[in-house]
Each structure stands twice: as C-alpha cells, then as structure tokens.
Amino acid sequence: MLKARGRMAPVTFHAPGPHWPATVAEAEAEQDRLRPLADLDSPGPAEVGLVAGLDVGYLDDDEVVGAVVVLDAASLAVVERAVVRQRASFPYVPGLFAFRELPPLLAALDKLSVRPDLLVCDGYGLAHPRRFGLACHLGVLTGLPTIGVAKTPFVGEHAEPPPARGAWSAIRLDGEVVGRALRTREGVKPVFVSQGHGVGLDNACAHILRLSPAYRIPEPIRQADHLSRHP
DNA sequence: GCGACAG
C-alpha cells in the first residue's frame, strides 16, 4: 500500500532540532564536519531560471525574520516571497553567523512553492575563518547552488578594485584566493563575493553583476532585505 | 592583554 504523504516541499533541509549546536565549540565542530561536503570545484550553472535572495531582519527580544524572494533571473521580476518570524536560536558570534541566520532562512525556504536554481546569501561563503560561511552551509543543507555576497570585508586582504562597474580584486586569505571585491556600480564601494556551494568564482561574479543592474546590492538580496524589514 | 569581528 502506498504511504500517504502530502506534496513534497521543493526545498527540503535538516531542520534545526535537538542536534542544533548550543555552544561555540559544538558549532565550530559542525562547520568542520560539513566543510568537506561543500562543492567548490564545479563551475556551476552559467544561466539560471529562478534566483532567490535571502536575508534576515531583527526585531526586539531576540526575534528574527527570515525572508526569501524568488526572482526570474532574466527579467528580475518577483516570482514568489516567503517570510517567517521566530525566536533566535543562537547569538551573533562572528564566524558562527550561520547558526543564527540559518533557522529562519531554512524555514522561509521551506514555505516556497517553487524550487530556485540559485540562492544568493547575505554574508560570506568560502571567505571565512574556517572556510565555511553561511553560503557554504546553506548550500550543503539544501543541495542548491549558493553564492555569498557581503557588504563589508571580513577576512583576508584585498586591493581596492578599479572604479569601473565590473572591476574586481581578489580577496586572499593565507595565500589562497577566497573571494573577490566586486564593483557592481561605478565609483561605489564594492561588494564581497565568495563561493558557497556548486558555483565557481567566475560564474558567481558574473551572476552577481547581472543581478545588480541598478544598485550596489544585487536585486534578489535587496528584495529580501526589504521584505525582512516589512514582514 | 587589547582590539577587531559577515549580520
């Protein structure tokens, strides 16, 4: 007899449960355990149909708002939005950012009725003290290609990229290239792009540039940021 | 020891 079951959610994940880390040591161990599972070698899709931007907003009393906005990659038209409000399950600790933002983001992703081809995260991926930032973590948990885009530098060193839109400079950490400072608007401060999962750095930057036709911040993240502030 | 530190 067939097992009765409802529609499978288009994006599934390991929901934060009893195994969710409660201490810094546990969280760091979890990053070390998952790091080998991140795909940093695939060039990734050069073209995508649906792109999702993700961001988390903060309310009083340790409440967080996870927001996801799915856009048509070609037109940048909004296809679907999802928001969730919940209690924060981890404090903000630089380097362990994912454990604070992952729960609301996964919950929001789970509400989608479509499956994005690419996730653009607000934060870092490979450019991380243990090479496993939010974008890598989200990619491993969902299995979807991810890119990390941060607004401020976090680790490593980088030169000031030339002023033209599209110009970039490498972010180096311990002699390795872990990302790029990418200029998405002429004469405006660059954004910091790093690999998450299943997308190469060249492709990641090409996607971010196309997704930022008018503003410094890529459209998917701008939309998600707006939604996280106006649930 | 002290400062810095994605959001």
Next chain:
DNA sequence: ATCTTGTCGC
C-alpha cells in the same frame, strides 16, 4: 543587525 540628520547627486 539597530540607534539616527542633513546633505549631495542623479
């Protein structure tokens, strides 16, 4: 992240 005025420029 969030608390916050005015100002310069497209």
